[in-house]
Amino acid sequence: MHLNTLQCLVIGLVANASKSLAVPTKREAVNSCLVQAKVPIDSKGTPTWTEDGTAYNLRLQFEPVAIAVPTTVAQISAAVACGSKHGVAVNAKSGGHSYTSLGFGGEDGHLMIELDRLYSVKLAKDGTAKIQPGARLGHVATELWNQGKRALSHGTCPGVGIGGHALHGGYGMVARKYGLTLDLMKGATVVLPTGKVVHCSKTENSDLFWAIRGAGASFGVVAELEFDTFC
Structure with a gap:
């Protein structure tokens, strides 16, 4: 009896682990949506991610779920649509000079649209x-x-x-x-x-x-x- 119970628990844990591996995280889902829409992004861990993802106020640092770096209005539109599709709040950052890091949304987990490539x-x-x-x-x-x-x-x-x-x-x-x-x-x-x-x-x-x-x-x-x- 005890062996059967243990086997059931192990099977259940393996099944749940498989499900969690199969379901993409919000970061993966949003980044995938942006890539499919041909919106340029900063990849986490790269120098551009560090540069764009560091708030002006070093005391208020927040981590975006993704950073879109559009160069056209159409790409901004596609990025906003990706955030809406996956239930992720979207924030735009122009110069990033906000002392309260509002370009990041003021908290972790937002899709940040970095606008500094649009400067005409x-x-x-x-x-x-x-x-x-x-x-x-x-x-x-x-x-x-x-x-x-x-x-x-x-x-x-x-x-x-x-x-x-x-x-x-x-x-x-x-x-x-x-x-x-x-x-x-x-x-x-x-x-x-x-x-x-x-x-x-x-x-x-x-x-x-x-x-x-x-x-x-x-x-x-x-x-x-x-x-x-x-x-």
């Missing part, structure tokens, strides 16, 4: 600037000046990413005259939690446009920002 700054003849979220303030200021002797109201730290900076305010030396960075925003391309890509402005998806100017991180991943500039 394009100035149109009418003074409108289209800026990708990974552009740092120093780069933004330099490009706007070089392309048309224009400027944008923003903070003074050159390493801050424009994405989080603009979506949550953007106070700087000329804010009293020109307003915060978000006050000069005139439009944005946003990837919604479903993965759908939309454009918003005062006349298009105006409720979303109102919401992202101050609470942008709660409504989607902003893939491009449009601003009025001044000279």
Whole structure:
């Protein structure tokens, strides 16, 4: 009797172990989804994982379940869809300058979308600037000046990413005259939690446009920002 009971326990343990081995972890599932969608990723244990996965505040370090490194809007959309599919919270990180590590979600286990490979700054003849979220303030200021002797109201730290900076305010030396960075925003391309890509402005998806100017991180991943500039 005792032998039969022991045999049953062993068989049960082996069966459970086999099941656990067969079911992929969330890290494996999300990474597999990203790879299948052809979204670039940082592999755990690599130098890029260490670089992108280290928070600015060394006292608040969190480990993502995966790090997506998109270079196109379509790849951002695919990454968001992967997170949604596998029930993993998604967070975007532009410059990663948050003192509370909000680009990591403020806890372990999020899918982090590293946006610093998206840093284009394009100035149109009418003074409108289209800026990708990974552009740092120093780069933004330099490009706007070089392309048309224009400027944008923003903070003074050159390493801050424009994405989080603009979506949550953007106070700087000329804010009293020109307003915060978000006050000069005139439009944005946003990837919604479903993965759908939309454009918003005062006349298009105006409720979303109102919401992202101050609470942008709660409504989607902003893939491009449009601003009025001044000279």
